[in-house]
Amino acid sequence: MLSTIPVQDTSIKHLRQACSNCSLRELCLPLGLSVEEMRHVDELVSQGRPVKRGDALYRAGEPFRALFAVKLGFFKTSVVSEDGREQVTGFHMTGDLIGLDAVSTDLHTCDAVALEDSQVCELPFVEMEELARKIPAIQHHLYKVMSREIVRDHGVMLLLGNMKAEERIAAFLLNLSQRFAQRGYSASSFHLRMTREEIGSYLGLKLETVSRTLSKFQEQGYIKVQNRLIEIIQIDALRQLVSNCQG
Amino acid sequence: MLSTIPVQDTSIKHLRQACSNCSLRELCLPLGLSVEEMRHVDELVSQGRPVKRGDALYRAGEPFRALFAVKLGFFKTSVVSEDGREQVTGFHMTGDLIGLDAVSTDLHTCDAVALEDSQVCELPFVEMEELARKIPAIQHHLYKVMSREIVRDHGVMLLLGNMKAEERIAAFLLNLSQRFAQRGYSASSFHLRMTREEIGSYLGLKLETVSRTLSKFQEQGYIKVQNRLIEIIQIDALRQLVSNCQG
DNA sequence: CGCACTTTTGAACAGAATCAAGTTTTGTGG
DNA sequence: CCACAAAACTTGATTCTGTTCAAAAGTGCG
Numbered sequence: 008m009l010s011t012i013p014v015q016d017t018s019i020k021h022l023r024q025a026c027s028n029c030s031l032r033e034l035c036l037p038l039g040l041s042v043e044e045m046r047h048v049d050e051l052v053s054q055g056r057p058v059k060r061g062d063a064l065y066r067a068g069e070p071f072r073a074l075f076a077v078k079l080g081f082f083k084t085s086v087v088s089e090d091g092r093e094q095v096t097g098f099h100m101t102g103d104l105i106g107l108d109a110v111s112t113d114l115h116t117c118d119a120v121a122l123e124d125s126q127v128c129e130l131p132f133v134e135m136e137e138l139a140r141k142i143p144a145i146q147h148h149l150y151k152v153m154s155r156e157i158v159r160d161h162g163v164m165l166l167l168g169n170m171k172a173e174e175r176i177a178a179f180l181l182n183l184s185q186r187f188a189q190r191g192y193s194a195s196s197f198h199l200r201m202t203r204e205e206i207g208s209y210l211g212l213k214l215e216t217v218s219r220t221l222s223k224f225q226e227q228g229y230i231k232v233q234n235r236l237i238e239i240i241q242i243d244a245l246r247q248l249v250s251n252c253q254g
Numbered sequence: 255m256l257s258t259i260p261v262q263d264t265s266i267k268h269l270r271q272a273c274s275n276c277s278l279r280e281l282c283l284p285l286g287l288s289v290e291e292m293r294h295v296d297e298l299v300s301q302g303r304p305v306k307r308g309d310a311l312y313r314a315g316e317p318f319r320a321l322f323a324v325k326l327g328f329f330k331t332s333v334v335s336e337d338g339r340e341q342v343t344g345f346h347m348t349g350d351l352i353g354l355d356a357v358s359t360d361l362h363t364c365d366a367v368a369l370e371d372s373q374v375c376e377l378p379f380v381e382m383e384e385l386a387r388k389i390p391a392i393q394h395h396l397y398k399v400m401s402r403e404i405v406r407d408h409g410v411m412l413l414l415g416n417m418k419a420e421e422r423i424a425a426f427l428l429n430l431s432q433r434f435a436q437r438g439y440s441a442s443s444f445h446l447r448m449t450r451e452e453i454g455s456y457l458g459l460k461l462e463t464v465s466r467t468l469s470k471f472q473e474q475g476y477i478k479v480q481n482r483l484i485e486i487i488q489i490d491a492l493r494q495l496v497s498n499c500q501g
Numbered sequence: 502c503g504c505a506c507t508t509t510t511g512a513a514c515a516g517a518a519t520c521a522a523g524t525t526t527t528g529t530g531g
Numbered sequence: 532c533c534a535c536a537a538a539a540c541t542t543g544a545t546t547c548t549g550t551t552c553a554a555a556a557g558t559g560c561g
Contacts, residue, residue: 154357
C-alpha cells in the first residue's frame with residue numbers, strides 16, 4: 008500500500024540528526040562495511056562545499072559529474088519552462104541525495120537552488136559506480152535511493168492528480184513535519200524555508216491559494232502561522248484531511 | 255532544458271520495433287558486450303511469460319523479486335488508495351522496464367495490469383545486481399533506466415502542476431505518438447489501449463473532461479477520434495498547444 | 502444477441518485561478 | 532541602527548475551468 012503522505016526520502020534512513028561530516032559516511036554506516044571499505048568511501052568524499060542562499064548548486068543543461076548529498080541546509084529542485092514558469096519537483100534537506108535525474112542523460116535536468124545557506128558533499132558519480140562495483144552494499148543502496156525517489160514522485164503524482172487544495176497543503180505540512188522529526192527537530196513547530204509561491208509550485212496551486220488555505224487552517228485551529236513559522240496544533244485534523252482523500 | 259513532452263522512456267533506446275526475444279538481450283545489445291558476457295545475460299533471462307488482458311502482473315504489497323521487461327503488449331501501473339480511487343502512474347509498452355519502484359522497499363508499491371494480452375520477461379533483481387557487478391555497462395545502464403524514470407516523473411509533475419486540460423491531452427497524445435513511432439508503428443494513427451477514465455486518472459482529469467477534450471480536438475480538426483482509434487491530423491496544432499504552456 | 506461497460510453530451514455547480522489592492526516583512530545601503 | 536525599496540504575503544471580488552450529476556447512445560465481450 009502507499010503511505011498516506013508522499014515520503015520525500017532520498018534521505019539516509021537511520022539519520023537522526025544533522026550530521027557534521029559528509030553524509031556519504033553516514034550513508035555507509037548502516038551497511039556494516041569493513042575498515043578498509045570505509046577507507047575507500049572516505050577517499051571518494053570531497054570536502055563539504057558551501058552554497059549561499061539563493062545560489063544554484065547546478066542548473067538544468069549543465070554537464071553531470073556528481074551527485075550531491077545535502078550536508079546542511081535546504082534546497083529546492085525545479086524545472087523551469089522557457090516561458091519562465093517553474094515547477095518545483097522537490098524540497099531537500101540534510102541527508103538527502105540530489106541530482107539523481109541527471110544520470111539519465113549526463114546532463115542535469117533541473118535546477119537545484121539553496122533556500123538557505125547550505126553545505127553539500129560532492130559525490131563524483133563515476134567513482135561512485137566504481138565503488139559500487141567493489142562494495143555490493145553500496146551498489147544496492149544506490150539502486151534503493153533511486154527507487155525511493157521514484158516512489159516519492161508517484162506520491163506527488165497522486166497528490167497532484169487527486170487531491171484538493173486543502174488536502175495538498177495538509178499532506179505537505181505533515182510531510183515536512185515528519186522529515187524534520189526524523190532529523191531530530193520538532194515535528195510540531197518548524198520554519199518554512201520556501202515562499203508561498205514555491206509551495207504552490209510544488210503542489211500545483213497558486214500562491215494565493217496556499218496563503219488562503221494556511222489562513223483557513225489557522226482559523227480552524229489546526230495550525231498557527233506566523234509568516235514562515237508553522238506550528239501544528241491539531242495534527243490529527245490534518246491527517247484526517249489527507250486520509251479522507253486517500254483512504 | 256526539459257523536453258516538451260514528458261518522455262516515457264524506460265524503454266530501450268535503440269529499440270525500433272517489437273522484439274520477439276526477451277528484451278534484456280536487446281537491452282544489452284547497444285552495450286557492446288563480449289560473447290561470454292552475452293552468455294551471462296542469456297542465462298539470467300527466463301522464458302517470456304504471458305499476461306492476459308485485465309490480469310495483474312503484480313500488485314502493491316507483494317514481495318519484489320524481479321523487474322519485468324514488457325516483451326509485447328501494454329500495461330498500466332497505478333497506485334490505488336483505500337477508498338478505491340486510482341492514480342495511474344504510467345503506461346508501458348514493448349521494451350519498457352517496470353517494477354523499478356519496488357527496489358526501494360522490496361515490496362511492490364503499485365499495481366501493474368495488462369491492458370491487452372501481453373508477454374513479459376522476468377528479470378530477477380538479485381541476479382541483475384550480480385550481473386551488474388560483473389558487467390559495468392549493465393550497472394550503468396540500470397542506473398540510467400532508473401534515472402530516466404525519475405525524469406519522466408518530473409515531466410508528469412510539470413504536466414499535472416501547470417497544464418490545463420487541453421494541454422495535458424495534447425501532450426499525452428504526442429507522447430503516445432512518439433513512443434509508437436519509436437517502435438516502428440504509425441505516429442499518426444494508433445489505438446488507445448486504455449479507457450477514458452484511465453487516461454483521466456493519469457492526467458489528473460475526470461473521464462468526462464477527457465472525452466470532451468478529445469471531441470473538441472476533433473471539431474477543430476486536430477485529430478479524428480473513433481472510439482479508441484486516434485488519428486492525428488494536425489500534429490503541429492497539438493504541439494503548439496503544449497508549447498504555449500511550457501515554452 | 503444481450504447485458505455491462507464505456508463513451509458522449511448537456512446543465513448546474515464548485516473550487517481554484519485571476520485580478521486587484523493593501524499590508525507586512527526583509528534585505529540593503531547609508 | 533534606521534530608512535527605504537523590493538519582495539512576500541494576505542484578503543476580497545470576480546471569472547473561468549473542470550467537476551459533478553444525469554441521461555442517453557454506442558461498443559464489445561461472453
